[in-house]
Amino acid sequence: MRFAAIWLAVLGLFWGFSALAKPLLPWAFDWPKAMVLPAARWISAFTKWLLNEASFGLFTFQELTRGVSAVIEVPYRAATGVLSEGAFGLPPLSWLAVVVLVALLGHRAGGLRLALLSGLCFLFIAVFGQWTSAMVTLASILIAVPIGVAGGMSLGLAAYRWPGFARAITPVLDLMQTIPVFAYLVPVLILFGFGPVAAIIATVIYAMPPMTRITQLALQRVPGELRDLGNMVGCSRRQMTWRVMVPSAKAGLMVGVNQVIMLSLNMVIIASMIGAGGLGFDVLAALRRLDFGAGLEAGFAIVALAIALDRISQALAYERVVRHGYLWGALGTLGIAGLLAVLMPGVQSYPESWQLSTGTFWGQVVAWININYFDTLEAVKNALLINVLIPVKRFLIALPWAGVALFLGFVGWRLRDWRLGALVAGLTVLIAATGLWDKAMTTVYLCGISVVIAMLIGLPIGVMAAERASLWRWVRLAIDTLQTLPSFVYLMPAVMLFRVGDFTAMIAVVAYAVAPAIRYTALGLQGVDARLIEAGRAMGCTNWQILTRIKLRLALPEIMLGLNQTIMFALSMLVITALVGTRDLGQEVYIALTKADSGRGLVGGLAVAFIAIIADRLIGAAAARARARLGIAGDSHGG
Amino acid sequence: MTEDASGPAPKLLCRNVWKVFGPKGAGVLADLGMDATAAQFEARGYVAAVRAVDLAVAEGEIFVIMGLSGSGKSTLVRCLSRLIEPTSGEIWFHGQNLLTASEAEMMQLRRHKMGMVFQHFALLPHMSVLQNVAFPLEVQGVGRAAREDTARKMIALVGLAGREDALPRQLSGGQQQRVGIARSLAADPELWFLDEPFSALDPLIRREMQDEFLRLQAVLKKTIVFITHDFDEAIRLADKIAIMKDGAVVQQGTPEEIVLHPATEYVAEFTKAVARAKVVRVASVMKPLEGAAPAISIAASAKIADAAPLFLQEQALRVVGANGATVGVLQRDDVVALMLGG
Ligand SMILES: Nc1ncnc2c1ncn2[C@@H]1O[C@H](COP(=O)(O)OP(=O)(O)O)[C@@H](O)[C@H]1O
Ligand SMILES: [Mg+2]
Numbered sequence: 001m002r003f004a005a006i007w008l009a010v011l012g013l014f015w016g017f018s019a020l021a022k023p024l025l026p027w028a029f030d031w032p033k034a035m036v037l038p039a040a041r042w043i044s045a046f047t048k049w050l051l052n053e054a055s056f057g058l059f060t061f062q063e064l065t066r067g068v069s070a071v072i073e074v075p076y077r078a079a080t081g082v083l084s085e086g087a088f089g090l091p092p093l094s095w096l097a098v099v100v101l102v103a104l105l106g107h108r109a110g111g112l113r114l115a116l117l118s119g120l121c122f123l124f125i126a127v128f129g130q131w132t133s134a135m136v137t138l139a140s141i142l143i144a145v146p147i148g149v150a151g152g153m154s155l156g157l158a159a160y161r162w163p164g165f166a167r168a169i170t171p172v173l174d175l176m177q178t179i180p181v182f183a184y185l186v187p188v189l190i191l192f193g194f195g196p197v198a199a200i201i202a203t204v205i206y207a208m209p210p211m212t213r214i215t216q217l218a219l220q221r222v223p224g225e226l227r228d229l230g231n232m233v234g235c236s237r238r239q240m241t242w243r244v245m246v247p248s249a250k251a252g253l254m255v256g257v258n259q260v261i262m263l264s265l266n267m268v269i270i271a272s273m274i275g276a277g278g279l280g281f282d283v284l285a286a287l288r289r290l291d292f293g294a295g296l297e298a299g300f301a302i303v304a305l306a307i308a309l310d311r312i313s314q315a316l317a318y319e320r321v322v323r324h325g326y327l328w329g330a331l332g333t334l335g336i337a338g339l340l341a342v343l344m345p346g347v348q349s350y351p352e353s354w355q356l357s358t359g360t361f362w363g364q365v366v367a368w369i370n371i372n373y374f375d376t377l378e379a380v381k382n383a384l385l386i387n388v389l390i391p392v393k394r395f396l397i398a399l400p401w402a403g404v405a406l407f408l409g410f411v412g413w414r415l416r417d418w419r420l421g422a423l424v425a426g427l428t429v430l431i432a433a434t435g436l437w438d439k440a441m442t443t444v445y446l447c448g449i450s451v452v453i454a455m456l457i458g459l460p461i462g463v464m465a466a467e468r469a470s471l472w473r474w475v476r477l478a479i480d481t482l483q484t485l486p487s488f489v490y491l492m493p494a495v496m497l498f499r500v501g502d503f504t505a506m507i508a509v510v511a512y513a514v515a516p517a518i519r520y521t522a523l524g525l526q527g528v529d530a531r532l533i534e535a536g537r538a539m540g541c542t543n544w545q546i547l548t549r550i551k552l553r554l555a556l557p558e559i560m561l562g563l564n565q566t567i568m569f570a571l572s573m574l575v576i577t578a579l580v581g582t583r584d585l586g587q588e589v590y591i592a593l594t595k596a597d598s599g600r601g602l603v604g605g606l607a608v609a610f611i612a613i614i615a616d617r618l619i620g621a622a623a624a625r626a627r628a629r630l631g632i633a634g635d636s637h638g639g
Numbered sequence: 640m641t642e643d644a645s646g647p648a649p650k651l652l653c654r655n656v657w658k659v660f661g662p663k664g665a666g667v668l669a670d671l672g673m674d675a676t677a678a679q680f681e682a683r684g685y686v687a688a689v690r691a692v693d694l695a696v697a698e699g700e701i702f703v704i705m706g707l708s709g710s711g712k713s714t715l716v717r718c719l720s721r722l723i724e725p726t727s728g729e730i731w732f733h734g735q736n737l738l739t740a741s742e743a744e745m746m747q748l749r750r751h752k753m754g755m756v757f758q759h760f761a762l763l764p765h766m767s768v769l770q771n772v773a774f775p776l777e778v779q780g781v782g783r784a785a786r787e788d789t790a791r792k793m794i795a796l797v798g799l800a801g802r803e804d805a806l807p808r809q810l811s812g813g814q815q816q817r818v819g820i821a822r823s824l825a826a827d828p829e830l831w832f833l834d835e836p837f838s839a840l841d842p843l844i845r846r847e848m849q850d851e852f853l854r855l856q857a858v859l860k861k862t863i864v865f866i867t868h869d870f871d872e873a874i875r876l877a878d879k880i881a882i883m884k885d886g887a888v889v890q891q892g893t894p895e896e897i898v899l900h901p902a903t904e905y906v907a908e909f910t911k912a913v914a915r916a917k918v919v920r921v922a923s924v925m926k927p928l929e930g931a932a933p934a935i936s937i938a939a940s941a942k943i944a945d946a947a948p949l950f951l952q953e954q955a956l957r958v959v960g961a962n963g964a965t966v967g968v969l970q971r972d973d974v975v976a977l978m979l980g981g
Contacts, residue, residue, distance in 0.1 A: 225760075228761070229755070229763075234747070235778050239778055244763065
């Protein structure tokens with residue numbers, strides 16, 4: 001009772017303050033212009049200094065970045081030479097050769113089924129006329145992935161060996177995983193210039209932190225006995241690392257490799273904003289001229305690449321007994337395909353007459369929907385906009401930053417301790433201090449509504465799937481597949497049906513963020529101790545009572561984790577929706593990108609990261625409390 | 640705890656060894672002093688996993704450390720090879736205190752003088768049986784042909800010839816531990832540590848492996864520290880047993896001494912269920928010879944269980960020493976009392 005009273009009082013205070021204090025304390029509502037932190041200017045000045053003046057004695061910073069570019073340029077040129085452009089007067093690999101090679105690789109990794117799947121994925125790309133672009137994209141993936149894996153693994157190994165280093169990089173990794181990609185596109189662009197190499201560098205920066213994390217985890221999970229064994233036989237440090245630890249952690253490390261591949265593919269479209277070319281560029285260009293058919297086709301090609309690479313890299317994680325001869329098979333393929341290519345031009349480049357195009361078809365579908373259902377769609381959209389979206393947005397923007405900071409600080413304090421409260425309140429004040437309060441609130445509003453809707457959809461589906469194993473199998477396949485799609489793919493159908501605006505952004509965000517809501521709900525419910533359910537049954541509970549009184553309550557911490565993930569997914573998608581004209585922090589970052597204003601971009605990105613961190617810490621604390629309370633509830637259950 | 644000066648100097652000697660887990664273990668140990676109980680450490684958030692342990696392991700002996708799970712056996716055996724750094728104490732091996740040895744010296748010692756078998760086998764999953772067994776030699780930089788040659792011999796020794804190219808996960812638990820044993824012997828160590836080597840195996844296989852182990856030791860004559868939580872296993876294998884509880888050794892001695900004279904209630908709990916006749920030797924029950932010597936003789940080192948059938952005809956047996964001389968007499972009543980008595 002007292003607990004509820006305190007909360008009611010605080011909420012009342014907060015509401016009263018927000019509603020009445022404006023005339024008295026205007027500064028608590030709008031951060032005074034004169035006091036806005038010129039962080040963006042500082043960062044821009046710093047970047048300029050780096051670029052023009054910074055020097056390490058022997059060489060300048062600019063020479064360093066040029067050197068890095070040059071080092072990456074060489075293998076990238078080689079890869080594009082082999083795959084798409086040809087070199088030394090030789091043509092690039094023919095489509096037939098690549099398809100067969102990929103199928104061989106699939107066979108080596110996972111047998112006949114995987115061979116067929118991966119071969120078909122690549123054939124699909126050829127048939128739909130996306131071959132040249134796809135090979136450009138593949139080339140940059142082939143360069144970015146090894147760099148990301150090697151870099152992430154080195155950092156992970158170092159963090160494993162030196163605990164001090166681990167402590168130092170953990171907050172950086174936290175920040176890197178919450179900061180939107182756009183934010184560091186700008187500095188990368190400025191430091192490395194526009195082009196595929198800069199795109200590869202941005203991709204590596206994006207994909208490396210998870211690899212570092214996974215490497216640390218995988219090494220920690222190596223059984224203590226194996227470490228003891230290494231010491232006992234007298235391994236040197238190097239032998240310990242490379243002969244014992246890394247091979248024993250291989251399964252975990254391969255999960256990291258898979259992650260790097262998927263994240264790199266996720267970056268394909270975004271990276272094309274700083275010059276990646278290939279499929280990403282095609283999608284972006286199509287999106288800009290609102291040519292949905294072309295955009296979708298290029299998008300599907302990215303999905304085909306993603307599926308093939310995902311399945312192959314996952315299969316490689318499982319140790320199989322492998323027959324030999326794959327190398328000969330590959331060499332034979334190269335020889336035969338090369339010969340055929342000379343004899344038949346259709347083998348070298350996929351003939352246009354065999355190509356299919358669904359572009360016009362999709363264009364017609366959209367046109368048809370828009371002609372026949374325009375009024376319905378429009379009515380739904382407007383109803384939601386007027387009754388839900390706009391009022392919520394107004395309400396949030398009208399809130400005083402000081403009140404929000406105090407309120408969040410109070411929540412943090414009640415949920416854990418004063419330190420969490422101070423962190424949360426401090427981050428809120430920082431957001432206000434950058435002068436981006438209104439945009440931040442727009443982000444919060446779009447993210448909040450999308451998350452609510454995603455949870456409203458995800459919870460019931462998760463509950464139903466948890467009850468029925470056969471349904472769960474399909475649902476899991478569906479959400480696994482959804483998660484291999486690059487986030488941009490979600491944007492296209494939404495734009496086709498609803499054009500640009502907040503509503504479109506919301507639809508895309510919901511579609512992207514619903515997967516974790518479903519997954520964590522189902523897993524949480526399935527994880528409930530079967531004995532407790534049996535006990536409930538024995539006491540004569542109905543199915544509904546078992547669900548609401550036992551299962552949902554015990555699964556609450558897990559469902560909260562799902563909520564947390566849903567918010568993180570929503571935020572990362574939200575930034576991308578800036579492309580369809582939202583007016584939030586994402587837009588701020590995106591504008592900075594188009595103007596190559598690194599300070600503005602980073603500040604906007606950091607504001608998004610702060611929102612993510614606030615949500616993450618508060619929900620984490622709430623989940624921990626729920627877990628602790630359930631421990632107590634479990635005891636009183638017996639009485 | 641008889642640390643007499645008789646007999647050869649022990650191969651491995653440990654004096655007052657402590658291990659206190661926690662960020663400032665040594666400081667807490669200094670604070671609480673050497674008489675502190677496990678509970679006192681626990682109250683300060685520390686775990687005293689090994690407390691004031693003294694051991695002397697003689698050359699060629701099977702020294703078994705027995706204790707329930709969590710009693711500190713694994714920690715102790717890892718202290719002996721300094722896989723875990725002891726908080727205080729001395730460990731003498733080859734006239735050197737290992738706790739003062741440098742990291743490089745320890746590496747050489749572990750490479751050439753020590754071998755270890757692990758409870759969960761600790762086979763490297765990406766290597767074949769042959770590569771696993773050859774691994775200690777590979778680490779030492781032994782050439783491929785030489786190390787594979789040795790490895791093959793070791794694999795044959797543990798009865799796995801023909802499975803050299805199998806991967807660990809294709810083997811049964813018993814076979815995997817045979818690989819672990821072969822690997823621990825590959826570098827021909829003097830000291831052989833086995834940390835619950837058979838605990839993860841089925842009872843039948845465990846028995847088979849124990850026999851195999853005794854057969855191997857009869858040939859190899861290593862100095863062995865063998866860890867187990869199974870008192871029957873300890874009795875079956877040991878020349879000497881140390882019983883651990885809460886990190887301290889509560890009693891050590893031959894199986895016979897422990898079964899006949901348990902030092903505490905705790906030890907007595909273990910000895911209760913043991914068939915004494917299978918542990919106790921004739922020498923422990925015999926009386927001095929008075930009057931005429933009985934006709935039938937038995938060796939002083941034989942177990943009572945071996946003597947029992949002879950009493951079907953006789954009332955008493957003549958006990959002879961290793962050199963054949965009569966050293967005493969074994970009375971039927973004493974044997975009956977031992978076999979029936981509590
Ligand atoms: N690295 C460690 N840190 C803290 N406590 C430990 C550590 N390793 C073992 N312990 C504790 O030391 C005690 C003895 O453990 P262990 O030697 O593994 O026992 P046993 O092998 O006899 O089962 C246990 O209470 C265990 O929890
Ligand atoms: Mg143990």
